[in-house]
Amino acid sequence: MHAGVISDARGGCGMVTLIGEYYSFFPGRGGEDIKSLGFDSHFPMSFTIHPALTGHGQCPQMEMxxxxxxxxxxxxxxxxxxxxxxxxxxxxxxxxxxxxxxxxxxxxxxxxxxxxxxxxxxxxxxxxxxxxxxxxxxxxxxxxxxxxxxxxxxxxxxxxxxxxxxxxxxxxxxxxxxxxxxxxxxxxxxxxxxxxxxxxxxxxxxxxxxxxxxxxxxxxxxxxxxxxxxxxxxxxxxxxxxxxxxxxxxxxxxxxxxxxxxxxxxxxxxxxxxxxxxxxxxxxxxxxxxxxxxxxxxxxxxxxxxxxxRRGDGLFGTSLVPAVDGQPLVYLATEVSELWSIAFKWKEVNDTLAALMPQVGERGREEADKLQGVSVMVNDVERHRKFFAEEALEDQVFRWERDPRVVTTPEYFRFAFLGEDGRSMDYSGVGTWFGNGTWSAGPGFY
Known part of the structure; x- marks a missing residue:
């Protein structure tokens, strides 16, 4: 509908084409007066939408x-x-x-x-x-x-x-x-x-x-x-x-x-x-x-x-998110590698809980007993998932690399615990690794 291929009244059909990784999505106003938000970074998979084919193989119309x-x-x-x-x-x-x-x-x-x-x-x-x-x-x-x-x-x-x-x-x-x-x-x-x-x-x-x-x-x-x-x-x-x-x-x-x-x-x-x-x-x-x-x-x-x-990916209302142990380590290009990298370590779960006890109370202690692992999202795409049965939280390290010649946009990181059924709980606030290599933690990240 935003692309103008179909409408709410007459329906319609079109063609979706996968184009792989894509950088910098711009805001705009499309069909049916739908507004889209901009996004100044990248996704690993993207797609474009085109009107239906004409002539042989044309999609049937579904008006009204x-x-x-x-x-x-x-x-x-x-x-x-x-x-x-x-x-x-x-x-x-x-x-x-x-x-x-x-x-x-x-x-x-x-x-x-x-x-x-x-x-x-x-x-x-x-x-x-x-x-x-x-x-x-x-x-x-x-x-x-x-x-x-x-x-x-x-x-x-x-x-x-x-x-x-x-x-x-x-x-x-x-x-x-x-x-x-x-x-x-x-x-x-x-x-x-x-x-x-x-x-x-x-x-x-x-x-x-x-x-x-x-x-x-x-x-x-x-x-x-x-x-x-x-x-x-x-x-x-x-x-x-x-x-x-x-x-x-x-x-x-x-x-x-x-x-x-x-x-x-x-x-x-x-x-x-x-x-x-x-x-x-x-x-x-x-x-x-x-x-x-x-x-x-x-x-x-x-x-x-x-x-x-809850509906779909709605919030659980949990009070706990993984706490980063110190500042993330940022490595820029060296003689050995032209790639940049950033590495995160986390505090032990009980340390996180102790620091938050005035805010989370007994309910937070109950939540901590149900935690099974940790998840990391980069640009809202899950890039890391590991359970504590495999490796304790304080022993885990998440390392993210990028090529500064290709990626010049910021990248956004968020962390969450995994619950009893393996589903991710509520994610933290956003930490930003900017295109020039500097790091900034937003509200609710630590």
Missing amino acids: KTFRSLLPTVLLTFGISLLTTSATILWFTSFLTIFIHVGLVSDPPNVAGPSDTILPQLISILFERLLPATFVSAVLFWTCSRSTTLRAIPASGNLEKTILWLGSLWIGALSNFTLESWIPLSRLSAHDLSQQPGAVAALVAIVAVITVTVAYQAYSFWLERRVLPYLALYSFILGGIAVGAIVSISGLGTLELRIHHYVLALLLLPLTSIQTRPALVYQGLLLGLFINGIARWGFDSVIQTAEAL
Whole structure:
């Protein structure tokens, strides 16, 4: 997309060409207004992207692929909604059709493997999640909609019902194209709120909207004299959230409270069990969020460990990084060799822990017991990995060489411990070996 070869709307295809080691990447603005960062050093492997071939062997165009797959499903659900006055038929046909569409087409879960195994994997995951989700959907229907929101809507109201309830349902179910592109907030955990730009402001805005919505719905329930049962229900729910928050704040077992967007939908759906136009909108939107959350991610715990909350190469939150024993030794060209080199030694793990005890506390001591080795990255590419069973940390030496006639750019070094399963923990800050041979350690390197 940045290279302008494909677009978000029409897809497309192109050709990737490996070009080997490459130096100095420049910042720029490309297709879809995507900005790229510059990098003033090198990577061992790089690639370029070109438009598709023309003439013989031309790549097939995939214009509006998402729209073409979405249109029949939307027309099917809208047709059923316009033709039926049965709340049961509307609810379950919409739920099943949209759940299958999300799980297979619009926001399928991540799977890997040969292309001929991907669809079977998606179908397997879909039915694994569909059966329990359908049970939850049935409970929601009987408690929140059957005798309240969707009850006895006459045929003359089918168009209005379709636009308000079903339209909102599709917006929620396609939240990866709608809400997620508008709201910079993916998960309600303290770590994610601190890491995502604009997340706090988005959360404040969402809380304000929810507060106004809840107040209006509470007023509607008060007019129908149904406030007390719902006050009892939400007192119980808020009590459970408070317990989860206390567990998270106390750090008991390194557990954190995580309110998934589908959990938020479940918490708010009882407030839509009233037949008003706003309730139709709220209920459709919340049911769509529930469908999207389960079809895409599956059911998950609301009390999770920090490890379970990590995404991909996200931070572990560890306090320990390997401490360099003194300054690295830099060797410039000599009569024997024209290569420059830099060598690092590390302190013993317990020495590192002792120096950091005021900062890391007992949790740091627990982390130290799980450390199995050390990893070194140069320019964000791992260049060294050795376990303590092979050689103690204080006996290891990492030496890096370069040819000053070829490499005139800075190189960046970061260190990390290896955990119990051999995965690297959080890396240190950056140390820089400049093109002229001088060395500088950045914050958090030692």
